Amino acid sequence: MNFASLDLNLLRVFDAMMLELSTTRAGERVGLSQPAVSAALGRLRHITGDELFVRDGNRMVATPRAAQLREPIRGALRQLEEALRAAAGFDPATAVQTFVLLGSDYFSTLLMPRLAERVLAEAPSVTLQMLDYPSAEVFRQLSDGRVDAAVDRSLDPPEWIVRQTLFQSFIVCVARKRHPVLEAHGITAGMRIPPDVFCRIPHVMLSMDGGKRGSVDPTLAAHGLSRRVAMTVPHFQAVALTVNASRMLGNLPAHFARHAAGLLDLDLYLPPFDPPLMDVCVYWHKRHDRDAGNLWLRRHIELALDLESTLVGRAGDPIGTLRRQLTPAG
Numbered sequence: 001m002n003f004a005s006l007d008l009n010l011l012r013v014f015d016a017m018m019l020e021l022s023t024t025r026a027g028e029r030v031g032l033s034q035p036a037v038s039a040a041l042g043r044l045r046h047i048t049g050d051e052l053f054v055r056d057g058n059r060m061v062a063t064p065r066a067a068q069l070r071e072p073i074r075g076a077l078r079q080l081e082e083a084l085r086a087a088a089g090f091d092p093a094t095a096v097q098t099f100v101l102l103g104s105d106y107f108s109t110l111l112m113p114r115l116a117e118r119v120l121a122e123a124p125s126v127t128l129q130m131l132d133y134p135s136a137e138v139f140r141q142l143s144d145g146r147v148d149a150a151v152d153r154s155l156d157p158p159e160w161i162v163r164q165t166l167f168q169s170f171i172v173c174v175a176r177k178r179h180p181v182l183e184a185h186g187i188t189a190g191m192r193i194p195p196d197v198f199c200r201i202p203h204v205m206l207s208m209d210g211g212k213r214g215s216v217d218p219t220l221a222a223h224g225l226s227r228r229v230a231m232t233v234p235h236f237q238a239v240a241l242t243v244n245a246s247r248m249l250g251n252l253p254a255h256f257a258r259h260a261a262g263l264l265d266l267d268l269y270l271p272p273f274d275p276p277l278m279d280v281c282v283y284w285h286k287r288h289d290r291d292a293g294n295l296w297l298r299r300h301i302e303l304a305l306d307l308e309s310t311l312v313g314r315a316g317d318p319i320g321t322l323r324r325q326l327t328p329a330g
Contacts, residue, residue: 008077008080009030009040010040010043010044010047011073011076011077012030012077013026013030013032013037013040013041013044014041014044014052014066014069014073015070015073015074015077015145016029016030016037017037017041017052017053017060017062018062018066018070018074019144019145019146021053021059021060021061021062022059022060023037023038023041023060024037041053048065048069050063050065050066051063052065052066053066074145078145078287089292090291090292090293090295090296092119092122092123092126092296093122093123093124094125095123095125095126095293096125096126097125097126097127097293098126098127098128098129099126099127099128099129099148099149099293099297100129100130100131100146100147100148101128101129101130101131101147101148101149101150101151101301102130102131102132102133102137102138102141102142102147102149102150102151102152103130103131103132103150103151103152104132104152104235104236105132105235105236105237106236106253106256107130107151108130108132109236109237109256109259110255110256110259110305111130111151111301111304111305112128112130114304114305115128115300115301115304116128118300118303118304119300131146131147134208135152135153135155138150138152138155138283139155139157139158139161139283142161142283142284142285143160143161143285145285148284148288148293148294148297149282149283149284149288149294149297149298149301150282150283150284151166151280151281151282151283151301151305152280152281152283153278153279153280153281154278154279154280154281155281155283157283160285160286160287161283161284161285161286162283162284162285162286162289163281163282163283164281164282164298164302165279165280165281166280166281166282166301166302166305166306167280167305167306168277168278168279168280169253169254169255169277169278169280170253170254170275170276170277170278171215171216171251171252171253171254171271171275171278172251172252172253172254172257172268172269172270172271172275173193173198173249173250173251173268173269173270173271174239174240174243174249174250174251174252174257174260174261174266174267174268174269175201175243175248175249175250175266175267175269176243176244176245176246176247176265176266176267177265177266177267179201179247179267180247181197181200181201181247182197182201182269185197187269188267189267189268189269190268190269190270191269191270192269192270192271192272193249193269193270193271193272194272195220195223195225195272195273196225198220198227198249198271198272199220199225199226199227199228201247201248201249202228202229202230202231202247202248202249203227203228203229203230203231203248203249203250203251204229204230204231204232204233204238204239204242204243204246204248204249204250205229205231205232205233205239205250205251206232206233206234206235206236206238206239206250206251206252207232207233207234208234210232211232212229212232214229214251215276216251216271216272216273219272219273220272230248231248236252236253236256236260237260239251239252240252240256240257240260240264240266241264243266244264244265244266251271253278254268280305282298282301282302284298
């Protein structure tokens with residue numbers, strides 16, 4: 001192996017290619033053009049004596065030699081980055097850095113506008129990006145270094161992922177105002193929808209993979225009941241918009257539901273059975289525990305999601321007070 005022409009930029013290109021398997025996307029990740037990435041890969045091939053990445057139809061795949069180099073190179077780059085960041089510190093007023101977050105449209109709706117207000121005033125040259133991946137991808141994305149932090153429901157992290165609980169939420173039912181079936185049964189906003197009425201109305205359900213069984217269905221089945229899921233959609237906002245435009249019911253996390261009710265013609269209700277409380281958490285990799293920039297980002301996430309409308313408060317069982325809290329203001 002010839003090390004005479006090796007430089008750190010080549011290793012950054014290699015790491016980006018292992019993550020993206022695309023010269024265009026790898027270039028975007030490291031700030032190089034696609035031809036520059038191709039040239040860097042050519043130099044790496046000369047140094048290693050291996051193709052490293054080969055085309056397989058419309059995609060690129062890594063060779064066994066590239067797979068063998070992946071973790072040693074990534075580990076070395078991380079050590080260098082951490083050493084440089086620790087030495088330089090983090091000054092938000094002058095920082096020119098991109099932070100990548102992972103979260104569903106729940107968080108792009110509730111978190112990102114608050115971060116825009118808080119962060120960009122303090123750090124005018126910082127860029128924030130949010131990606132949407134399934135919960136099953138959270139730990140891999142953090143481990144691969146694709147994202148700096150993730151916000152999601154409570155998950156069981158491996159030992160190298162750190163979790164901090166931000167607040168608690170729960171599921172509520174949403175229906176458009178003056179829903180004919182609910183009105184016919186005298187059910188008004190904030191009330192509990194009886195199980196038989198709940199099952200009589202078609203549902204729109206959040207589902208990333210098209211599955212039609214949600215958290216409420218086992219409880220319904222235990223009472224000899226089932227609901228009809230007439231539609232599935234992959235985003236919380238689509239649930240709210242579909243409910244607003246139809247006679248279907250939807251189930252949404254309480255904070256998102258209240259936000260949507262303030263924008264759309266919706267009312268909120270208790271589901272037939274008391275919903276469990278769910279922790280909402282921020283996750284990061286242990287290697288970022290003491291990273292000044294990541295600490296700064298996590299602090300702003302925590303402050304932005306310190307929602308005054310937590311609905312459940314910080315202690316106690318909230319279910320007894322939900323009727324008052326779920327009724328949209330105004």
